[in-house]
Amino acid sequence: MKIDRALILTIILVLASIAFSYYLWVFYMVSPWTRDARVHADISHVASQITGKVKRIHIKTDEQVNKDQLLFELEGTDQQIALDKAIASLERGQFQLKLLQDEKQRLQGIPGNLVSEDDRDKANTSVKEQQAQIKVLTADLSQAKLNLERTKIYAPHAGYISDLDFTRGQVVTPGQQVMALIDLNSFSIKAYFEETRIKELAPGQKAKIRLMGRDDIVLKGTVVSIARGINNNNTTKGSQQLPDVQQTFPWIRLAQRVPVTIVFDDQQQVQELHLFSGSTASVVIE
Structure with missing residues (x-):
């Protein structure tokens, strides 16, 4: 019996299409996912506790510093x-x-x-x-x-210097923020999921993270918390001290987005990447 190669090839393509369609259906409809995610890091705003003239600056913008490293000193x-x-x-x-x-x-x-x-x-x-x-x-x-x-200001933790906003000879005052210190060990993901998918999420679930521009790298993470509240724009008041209620259309109901915090499983891998707070990411919950 002669086998029709064209028929076999057609069957294979049909089965492959069905499998791929099922994968897409699971990915988009079953597995919670979002393209609206941001890399987050804790930021310390370094300031002097006394008034003084800057004598010497020991660091520069974007430099990595260790905990208790001398940042700058005053006269x-x-x-x-x-x-x-x-x-x-x-x-x-x-x-x-x-x-x-x-x-x-x-x-x-x-x-x-x-x-x-x-x-x-x-x-x-x-x-x-x-x-x-x-x-x-x-x-x-x-x-x-x-x-x-x-008069000597040290780094409260290891991290990266950002937004260095003062020079030698400048007079600084107590509480005046002169630089930002991004915590080296605090990088995480803030993923914003639609409220209709929140019931499918729970702390402890694993996540796949892709950074914009780095599609070749898939980072692993774990859900640690789901936000309990977001801002309500209807609570603001207008010029007459009355609630400023936003207009909506009965047939259109936009789902609110709820922040979900995800920590990276491999911190060593994260340290090797050039992550920066605020960058864009995509998240898929496994």
Whole structure:
């Protein structure tokens, strides 16, 4: 019996088409997926805690730094002077306390009929007041030492320097953000799934992640959390202090997008890639 090759080839193509169609149906209709995902990283906004002029900058933009690495330092002349004053004030206070304690002891050694009880009470009160003053001066000294230490600013964690926004000689003030430090070990994925697919998601599920422009690489991840709330635009008020309700069409109901956090399974692989916070990704939940 002669086999019709054309018939066999047609059957194979039909079966392949059915299999491919089933794969697409599972991919798009069964497996939760989204193309709306972003790479996320924790960012520390580095700032000085004191006012000072920048003396030296030890890093540059996009440089990788280690935890506790020196980032920049301020001129510490004012802080050193304040420290010297605090030391001198404490020493003077201690000398004064010694004099008052000696006077108190001297009065206690005099017979009662030669010194009034009021004088003894005043001497005792003066010693207690000076002891309290010593505590204040000690605290001032600790603050002066701390301010001198704060002239050197160190990295709170390992990461990448971004948005270096100051120069040598510039005066910085407390709380003024001068750079961003992207946490080296905090890269994750924020995937936005339609609310109609949320029931299919749960923490612990595995995910495949593809980065835009890096289709040759498939990263593995795990769902760790699903957001419990998103912003409600209808809660804002208009000029008349009334709810600003958004207009909708009864026959069109757009599904809201819910953030889902996914962590990478292989952190070593992530470190080798040039990831940057805010880049685009696609996610498929297995």
